[in-house]
Amino acid sequence: MDFLNSFSLLLKGAGVTLYISGFSMLFGLAAGTAVGIMRVSRRKYLSIPAGCYVEFIRGTPLLVQIFLIYFGLPTLGFDIPADIAAILALTINSAAYVAEIVRAGIQSIGKGQFTASKSLGLNAFQTMTEIILPQAFRNTLPAIGNEFIALIKESSLISVIGIAELTRQGQFIISRTFMSFEIYAGVALIYFAMTFTISRIFRIIEKKVIVP
Amino acid sequence: MKKVTILISVFFWVAASIFGASLSEILEKGVLVMGTEATFPPFEFVNEKNEITGFDVEIGKALAEKLGVKLEVKDMAFDGLLPALNVGKFDIIIAGMTITDDRKKVVSFSDKYFEAGQAVVVNGNDKKYNSLQELSGKKVAVQAGTTGDLMISEVEGTDVIRFSKYTEAFLELSLKRVEAVVIDYSTAESYLKTNKKLSVASPILSEESYGIAIKKDNTDLLKAVNEFLKEFKDNGYDELNQKWFE
Helix, strand or coil, X not given: CHXXXXXXXXXXXXXXXXXXXXXXXXXXHHHHHHHXXXXXXXXHHHHHHHHHHHHHHHCCCHHHHHHHHHHHHHHCCXXXXXXXXXXXXXXXXXXXXXXXXXXXXXXXXXXXXXXXXXXXXXXXXXXXXXXXXXXXHHHHHHHHHHHHHHHHHHHHHHHHHCCCCHHHHHHHXXXXXXXXXXXXXXXXXXXHHHHHHHHHHHHHHHHHHCCC | CHHHHHHHHHHHHHHHHHCCCCHHHHHHHCEEEEEECCEECCCEEECCCCCEECHHHHHHHHHHHHHCCEEEEEECCHHHHHHHXXXXXXXXXXXXXXXXXXXXXCEEECXXXXXXXXXXXXXXXXXXXXXHHHHCCCEEEEECCCHHHHHHHCCCCCEEEEECCHHHHHHHHHCCCCCEEEEEHHXXXXXXXXXXXXXXXXXXXXCEEECCEXXXXXXXXXXXXXXXXXXXXXXXXXXXXXXHHC
């Protein structure tokens, strides 16, 4: 009975983990794609800020970023609730990594593709959206899947600002029952179930879009 | 020049309204927000129904009741409590927090509401310590940022290993990877009920008082809290003490 109760509390925590990391994935993917495209732009006013963003976010710990957003923004007059702060921090963080993946993906497309598009009379925007990105997307799928899995695991850090996600729920139960090993094992299994599902979904998508 | 003065005063007015609610604002909102770190039984912990409860939470509830408002409890990492109070994430902290001079530099404390002390816990029951100095040269696990951490960190030559949860410190001790854990006596007592291998190996080594932390400039609220504590100690405190500690 106690076991079932603990398990259902952990699942509740897993729901919060999925909610926070799910939104962060979506926003991070969108923002990261934009930043990645900016990074390969020949226009300096696009590529330099994008480069700075990626370097700074990649070069500072996520935990510090979470504290900066949750405790720093209110001092500037923007008070945001903990879950929004968490999504914001994870989005900003994930976008930097996605940007690098997208940049690598774009650069993996042969120069001939750009030249060919130009000779067909496509403008820069059309070249990017219709020729380059679809191919880059296919090449970057494994790396994006990796990033999503990393994001789910890293989301455990948001427990420090009081979000009752999976890890924090585990800590709550441990502080009541003192069963550290059993509860952490359960927490690990649930994380694994989530990341393994993502991994499988990405394998299916990869198979669908593979070039024979 | 005048415009600038007005602008500045408006800025401070806005800033003051953002950073922490004064007593009148709390009464107006009808909610008192309390911050705590909910893995510290029996003071604060999450029960089977997924609610934060414990000795401190019931004190918070009694305080809110006296003010005629509702209590909202927010959980946060212990190290994050003071910063969060100061940026206005909550109005008070009741978290088994010892009143110390260093903490008093950043927040105000109410009169004490609980007397506690640190003790040394070891694996087995053959060793005894009469002071923290005797732990010099040994590996000691603590919960980061707690009084136990601050006290043992001042003892020269100790190798202090800091965990974010005290249960992790006890786990380290159970695995014999550290010599001892320095922790609040009452917490040790409740943990040792479930773990017969560990034992308390020292007398209570410090005199500490837990207080309710309030933002520095929030003097009205501080006054109200102290008034409440005075009344509560005569009426209600003993029952609460009995409920959670006996």
